[in-house]
Amino acid sequence: MTAIGFVTRNDNGGFRGELKTLSIRAHIDIVPSAKSTEAQPDFRILAQGVEIGAGWIRRGESSGKDYVSLSLAAPELGSRKLYANLGRAVGLGDDNGFFLIWNPGD
Template sequence: MTAIGFVTRTSHGGFRGQLRFLPICADIDIVPNRDKSGDNPADFRIFTQGVEVGFGRILSGGSRGTDYVSLSLAAPGLGGRKLCANLGRTVGLYGEGSFFLIWNPVD
């Protein structure tokens, strides 16, 4: 598993931290999508410097059945490709509300 960032849970139900992926180092905010509508809405919206760069969905893990957050980011700095990651707990590190952004390569 490759960690490409680190976030902590905010008091508003979102996350705040940094994406660190090769030449990219950006502060990010993952905020709950309070305006959800439609059949398949995102649970979170991802922003950097006030610009929306992606979304997140709460999914259920198959083998353990526990929920996790799956992220999808797209920005010009990524060369037109989509970057996918999951939030993974930092077990034993940094406290209960801390998560790594775990890179999830997409073909």
């Protein structure tokens, strides 16, 4: 599993942290989104006030636990979308810390 960032959960249910790859380093906010239909994302991903993606709450097939699946797109990322899941940062002493785990399979 490749971590491409780290975020911390906010009091409002969103997340704040950093997206980091070999060529990109950006502070990001993952903010709750007001949904009017089930298909709309649960979160919007912002970098410097610009929307660069969205996130959906999914349920793990084997674990049955909820997680957040992210989809990011911006010119800096090239022509393909970048997919990641939020995974708990076990062992860092903070229950509110999550890694952005790159998901190349989506």
